[in-house]
Amino acid sequence: MKKMRTMLVLLAVAMLLTAVAFADGFSADVLEVRIWDNNQLAGLQQIADLWSEQSGVKVNIQVVDWDNYWTLLEAGASGGQMPDVFWMHSNNAEMYMGAKKLLDLTDYIAASDKVDLGNYYAGITELYSKDGKYYAVAKDHDTIALLYNKALFDQYGVAYPDDTWTWEDYKAAAEAITEASGGDVYGAACNTTNDQDGYFNIIYDFGGYVISEDRRSSGWDNENTIAAMNFVGSLTEKAWAPQQLVAENGTDTLFNNRKVAMISQGSWMINSFYTYEGSEDYAWAVLPYEDVNGNGQVDAGERCSIYNGLGWSASADTKDPAAAWSLIEWFSTEEMQLKQSELGVTMAGYIGASDAFINAFPGMDVSAFLKMETEGTLVFRPYSKYTSRWADQYQRQLVEAWNNPSSMSDVLYALAGQMNSLLAQE
DSSP states (O other), rough: OHHHHHHHHHHHHHHHHHHHHTTTTOOOOOEEEEEGGGGGGGHHHHHHHHHHHHHOOEEEEOOOOHHHHHHHHHHHHTTTTOEEEEEEHHHHHHHHHTTBBBBBOOHHHOOOOSSOOGGHHHHHHHEEEETTTEEEEEEEEOOEEEEEEEEHHHTTTOOOOOOBBHHHHHHHHHHHHHHHHHSSSSOOOOTTOIIIIIIIIHHTTTTOOOTTTTTTSTTTTHHHHHHHHHHHHHHHHHTTTHHHHHHHHOOOHHHHSSSSSEEEEEEHHHHHTSSTTTTEEEEOOOOBBOTTTTTSOOTTSSEEEEEEEEEEEEEEESSSSHHHHHHHHHSSSSHHHHHHHTTSSSSSSSSSSGGGGSSSSSTTTOOOHHHHHHTEEEEEOOOOTHHHHHHHHHHHHHHHHHHHGGHHHHHHHHHHHHHHHHHHTT
């Protein structure tokens, strides 16, 4: 009996030491986590709960819509209380890193045997680094594909999109649907706010750019950019739904209401369409390409997908930095990145961990998103220190060119000058 008691004591001590080793320095009972996409909540909470089972620290994930997310985060950074762990985005990363509001993860990453930054998309890692320090680990990456309603294409006798489509084919098909429906259904739609998931992809297919590689000058006045945007202007005449209709309803709503036959969208939106009633008519195709070389085939850089990636960051003032890092590390492991893909949360930030994503939506083929990566060219979403300043400008001022395509070049030259002035202040 004495020997049994001794063994039980030793076992209890071993278990205690194991728990202490995992949660070394953890003082928090709960970590507050904030995100902005309710579609991802269930999967991320499931992954976080697995961490809680081992750490003993509860994870409370709060969803706040995009606009309020940044309002609340800025308020917290200005003197309130920021969440312990949260998503960071290319629009705002430079500002928060520069203001020292994000926990420096450099030493944690260096000491980790689970996080090797070489395993993540380089553009995302670069985005969340400053002066040799790292302030986030890639949560995911995304690509863009073309969503279309098969029933509407059948109804108006137009062939489905496929890998051979150029942007001219896209335009012809959209115009044919608009004409055949008598204007009751529009072939396609795009708002000025649909940049990453819309016209940015056309700009880079045409060989243009939005911002220079050193992020010091605008590309709106580049001749290839102007050519691409003049093509966009031609789409607004018959292929796309009118700007006012799109501004009032949004492209997604118009598509779900069968008023638009196709839109381009990001992989982060798949679940919204997958769960919509009537989605059995929905299908995805790769984006069209621009045959710049005129050889009838897709060459490098002619079929682009703008990609972006969120980062897991922590507040510099979190009550428990060690626990916050441990949770970020957990989300970032290859195993949990694979699980994120399997659950259909998003594609992974860990390279090679997204294959399972295409099987997460039974009955809907979403392989086009991976094809955009393997068969196309990924271009990282244009950004600078204060992206939102110049992004707000073009999203507002391009409305004029959407409504009056002949003004496109003048609008672009004006945007280039305004953007260069803002970039000079960074």
